Amino acid sequence: MTVALTSLRHRFFLALLGVLCLALLALVLVARLQIMPILLEDEEAFASAELDRAERALDSELGHMHRLVEDWAYWDDTYDFVHGKRPEYVDSNLYEDTLDTLDLALMVFLDGDSEPYWIAGFDEKGEFTSCPGIQPPCDWAAPAMRHLRQPIDNGFEEATQTWLLALPPLAMGALSPIHQNREDASSAGWLAMVRPLSESRIGQLRDTTGIDLRFDIVGAGSLPRESLERISPTHMTASRHVAAIPTSHAVRIDALLPRQRYQASLETFRFALYWTGGVLVMTLLVVLWLLEHMILAPLRQFSRYTQRLHHDAVPPSMPGGLLMRRDEIGTLAREFRNLLTHQQQQSALLLEMTQHDPLTGIANRRLFDERLEEQLDGSPRHRRVAAMMIDIDHFKLYNDHYGHQAGDACLMTLAECMEEKLSVYGFLVARTGGEEFSVLLPNTSLDTAVAHAEALLRAVSDLGLPHATSPTGRHVTVSIGVAAHVPGQLTTPADIMRAADQALYRAKAGGRNRIHAYHPVADSVPQE
Numbered sequence: 408m409t410v411a412l413t414s415l416r417h418r419f420f421l422a423l424l425g426v427l428c429l430a431l432l433a434l435v436l437v438a439r440l441q442i443m444p445i446l447l448e449d450e451e452a453f454a455s456a457e458l459d460r461a462e463r464a465l466d467s468e469l470g471h472m473h474r475l476v477e478d479w480a481y482w483d484d485t486y487d488f489v490h491g492k493r494p495e496y497v498d499s500n501l502y503e504d505t506l507d508t509l510d511l512a513l514m515v516f517l518d519g520d521s522e523p524y525w526i527a528g529f530d531e532k533g534e535f536t537s538c539p540g541i542q543p544p545c546d547w548a549a550p551a552m553r554h555l556r557q558p559i560d561n562g563f564e565e566a567t568q569t570w571l572l573a574l575p576p577l578a579m580g581a582l583s584p585i586h587q588n589r590e591d592a593s594s595a596g597w598l599a600m601v602r603p604l605s606e607s608r609i610g611q612l613r614d615t616t617g618i619d620l621r622f623d624i625v626g627a628g629s630l631p632r633e634s635l636e637r638i639s640p641t642h643m644t645a646s647r648h649v650a651a652i653p654t655s656h657a658v659r660i661d662a663l664l665p666r667q668r669y670q671a672s673l674e675t676f677r678f679a680l681y682w683t684g685g686v687l688v689m690t691l692l693v694v695l696w697l698l699e700h701m702i703l704a705p706l707r708q709f710s711r712y713t714q715r716l717h718h719d720a721v722p723p724s725m726p727g728g729l730l731m732r733r734d735e736i737g738t739l740a741r742e743f744r745n746l747l748t749h750q751q752q753q754s755a756l757l758l759e760m761t762q763h764d765p766l767t768g769i770a771n772r773r774l775f776d777e778r779l780e781e782q783l784d785g786s787p788r789h790r791r792v793a794a795m796m797i798d799i800d801h802f803k804l805y806n807d808h809y810g811h812q813a814g815d816a817c818l819m820t821l822a823e824c825m826e827e828k829l830s831v832y833g834f835l836v837a838r839t840g841g842e843e844f845s846v847l848l849p850n851t852s853l854d855t856a857v858a859h860a861e862a863l864l865r866a867v868s869d870l871g872l873p874h875a876t877s878p879t880g881r882h883v884t885v886s887i888g889v890a891a892h893v894p895g896q897l898t899t900p901a902d903i904m905r906a907a908d909q910a911l912y913r914a915k916a917g918g919r920n921r922i923h924a925y926h927p928v929a930d931s932v933p934q935e
């Protein structure tokens with residue numbers, strides 16, 4: 408977890424993953440709250456339209472019944488028959504084959520008083536019976552008769568009507584007034600027909616509509632009037648109640664419908680969802696790749712460089728790839744390099760200031776002491792180091808006579824002279840006091856050091872710097888004390904410098920403008 412939070416790569420990854428999840432969540436929510444309801448609504452509209460088609464097909468069946476009953480009711484022979492004029496009508500028309508051919512279960516002729524005049528039909532066992540009125544063996548028709556004449560009893564207008572008969576078995580009923588011809592105003596009676604809604608007829612309806620239909624008798628009050636049940640991802644059942652006789656009942660149409668539209672829409676939507684998800688994942692990967700190559704990898708390179716800068720003894724140079732970049736990281740690298748160069752220059756300047764004398768520019772006491780310490784650091788057997796201490800003679804008088812500024816110039820001239828004479832040998836010349844100089848002579852014996860001191864004394868004399876008030880001579884002179892490392896006696900930097908100081912004192916005391924070399928036997932170094 409800590410790694411995940413401290414690494415930019417992981418943080419970017421987590422952030423982009425979060426964005427991806429949010430986007431997918433948004434897609435799913437849009438699907439659930441916006442698209443799915445539209446698909447379901449569309450499915451309901453489709454189911455309703457299919458039920459309309461089924462109902463129209465049923466109406467068409469009732470239409471056939473309507474025409475059939477009217478054809479018979481407006482037939483002269485039927486008119487005469489219900490007036491008792493054609494007794495042969497029964498034998499010539501109302502036999503078993505006629506009803507079979509017309510696919511009728513029952514034909515009822517009512518006379519002018521709306522009383523059963525003749526009944527022909529198939530009973531519950533399928534036996535054909537034909538009788539003058541409701542009497543054995545035609546009394547089975549009594550319930551149907553009751554329902555068929557109900558509209559007449561209710562003052563029904565004299566017109567042809569058809570219904571669904573919600574009497575088990577389910578059937579279609581038609582009722583028409585009997586007229587001599589179509590212009591005849593008063594009816595001579597009624598003709599009712601019943602056609603069963605048999606399995607074969609329902610099969611025809613299925614073939615015509617292409618819908619898997621079922622019909623059932625239900626109570627008229629059963630709700631809802633229209634409903635939709637999604638029974639599987641591929642199928643649904645749409646139901647609708649249609650009016651029937653008796654009015655206490657209704658016929659429910661059940662249509663088993665495929666859900667291809669819904670499935671197809673769902674497939675399309677899923678396809679779009681997967682693609683969108685895929686594109687989002689690809690975008691995430693591309694963004695991560697770009698981040699890695701454009702930002703994170705250069706940043707890591709930069710970070711490694713700054714770590715090496717901190718740890719390596721020799722500062723490494725900035726990777727060229729970073730400096731060459733033209734983007735913000737390139738600018739950052741170049742600015743960092745400039746800053747580093749500036750800082751290194753400042754450090755060098757600071758070091759220079761802490762190790763050199765500001766007036767003469769030569770080393771100061773700090774640097775001199777460090778170098779002397781270093782020289783005496785190695786194995787005692789191989790130590791060979793000498794030191795000089797140089798002091799200008801009567802410099803106070805010089806200052807008093809020529810002024811302090813001239814005194815400074817004199818100090819600079821002498822420092823330059825010493826550098827010129829001694830640094831070529833690798834000796835370190837330092838200003839270690841006001842008008843006092845020290846020279847460190849590594850790998851030099853006392854005798855050699857004395858020889859160099861003599862040469863220096865001559866060189867100062869050769870400068871010929873006038874010193875009008877000097878009791879020593881007419882020119883500026885110096886006194887030099889020389890000392891060298893002596894194993895067991897002069898071993899530390901303090902020992903050597905004290906000895907050199909002692910020797911300088913002797914040189915001054917001996918009349919100035921001279922050298923005195925410290926010999927442990929002849930000179931004594933006061934021990935602290």
Ligand SMILES: Nc1nc2c(ncn2[C@@H]2O[C@H](COP(=O)(O)OP(=O)(O)OP(=O)(O)O)[C@@H](O)[C@H]2O)c(=O)[nH]1
Nearest residue numbers: 798799800801802803804806811812814815841842
């Ligand atoms: N112009 C100048 N004078 C300095 C500087 N530092 C020290 N002095 C002077 O050097 C003089 C040293 O005088 P003293 O210590 O009395 O010694 P001296 O006059 O040289 O006499 P001896 O050393 O005994 O020969 C003092 O007058 C200091 O003011 C400096 O940076 N510039």
